[in-house]
Amino acid sequence: MNPFIFQSPTKVLFGEYTTTGCADLLLELGAKRPLLVADGFLLESGMLDPMIDNLRGLGEEPCIFAEVPSDSDVACVDKAAQFAREHGCDSIVAVGGGSVIDTAKVVAICLTLGGDLLDYQGLNCIERKLVPLVVVPTTAGTGSEVSFVAMIKDKKEGKKLLFGSPYLAPDVAMLDPTLILSLPPRLTAATGMDAITHGIEAFVASGTFSVATDALCLESLRLMFRHLPEAFSRGDDMEARSATLVASTMAGIAFTNSGVGIVHALAHSVGAKFGTHHGMTNAVLLPFGMEFNMEQAEQRFARIADYALAADCLEFSGKTDSYKASFLLDRIRSLLVEFSLPRSLKELGLPELDDDVLNELSCMAASDPAIMFNPRETTDEDLIEIIKRAY
Amino acid sequence: MAVFSSTEELHRIMEDLWNAIKSDEQMAGQLLASRLIVQFHYREPEGRLTIDCSDGVEMKIHSGECEKKPIVEMFMKSDVAHEFWLGKVNVPMALLQGKIVSKGPVSKALALLPALKPAYPMYPTVIKNNGLKVSV
Ligand SMILES: NC(=O)c1ccc[n+]([C@@H]2O[C@H](COP(=O)([O-])OP(=O)(O)OC[C@H]3O[C@@H](n4cnc5c(N)ncnc54)[C@H](O)[C@@H]3O)[C@@H](O)[C@H]2O)c1
């Protein structure tokens, strides 16, 4: 067996209304005055009231920052950090999707380390523990509640900034399925496809996967294939919501330890250029990325099919890896149809792509950290070809 | 035991390697086009190397302290640098495990990796010429 290092420092709590125990958790972490960074929609809906009541138990009215846009940026982080300083906050609780959580992570950098935020962008250059960070994901997809990375926009420069460090792993992830019931079908599907992409890319990542990440990917994918369609069609199905929520966290732990791949590299560049939703963009690109990797990853794709889809296909025994890998790819394609998700970049809303834009997108993808983990080496021509096919 | 016996030896070898890269039209061209200023911080033994391509005309190679503010900084043990140039470092793994620290826009640092591949075969000659006794 190849040597590996596996780390996942985040304590994960799962349960309906688990968030009503947030105050005790903060006290355990030595914090008393959290900044609550919350999704605006959830805050207004009243769904966070039980949690906010619980936070009042810390003695003061909670400080709430609920102005995180979907494509969060440096200005938003600065504003939240300033607000937290003014109120003497010693910790952060983030409740929302990946945008809220990533913003909160970067606010934690500002609050702890001060100085110029740009000095901390990069991989592994944060050298000490940040203020306590408790995270409550309200989408089941990004895995940011356990991951070591955060991405936010630098609107001035028109670029995404990447921060990566084990110190960005939240201290606690509270998984409360009641908070996901309100996620509309389209976002349920798109964020779920993000988690499926994490599971698949982390499972085939080049030379970095391990038995530990394998176990997480396979079970995460089994849960997703089984329960995402249920969560999509019956949003109030607590079992389906629970399964997708836990599965997305498992995939998050996996990709944190083994990386993602070409689908994410391309999705990051398309997202940065056209502002498309991360999960939705992955959903469009996943079949094309899998096709590209088929030769190198066929056996691994077949293992996924064997484990995660066998229940759907009883005649798997005696079938070749090639058959099983194609079955997995077909299942992904059929999910996109079932969820009425876009199946091409054009359907995703991208305008015609001229040569300049194609070159720009391929250059961005070629220098995205995710590409390093892809099982098949890529050239600029390969990337352009995939984007053209996906269009 | 560390591969390089002293900062001087480390600096000498890295300077020789980068001078070889500078003389290679294709590699130098790609680096200059990036206009990057990359600074390598080595430890065990300590060392510092700055590659300045900012004017797009001439690649400047500077070892030791340097006043120019880098765009990208890379931190690693000197042994990791040695293994890297021998083509023996799994870069994704080294980044995941924190053996390489990359400060600044990561994409700019990564964009250089493919451009530097032709330099790998140059490295064994550089260390041999400097009398470094290691098996490659
Ligand atoms: N750090 C990581 O590891 C990581 C990994 C993948 C993606 N990301 C980042 O995550 C972001 C995408 O996150 P996302 O997919 O969770 O979407 P999001 O956070 O952008 O939210 C999308 C929309 O869903 C709404 N929403 C969230 N929860 C809801 C709920 N329970 N009910 C109703 N509406 C709800 C939000 O208000 C928003 O309008 C991107 O910025 C991406 O870069 C980070």
Ligand SMILES: [Fe+2]
């Ligand atoms: Fe993702």
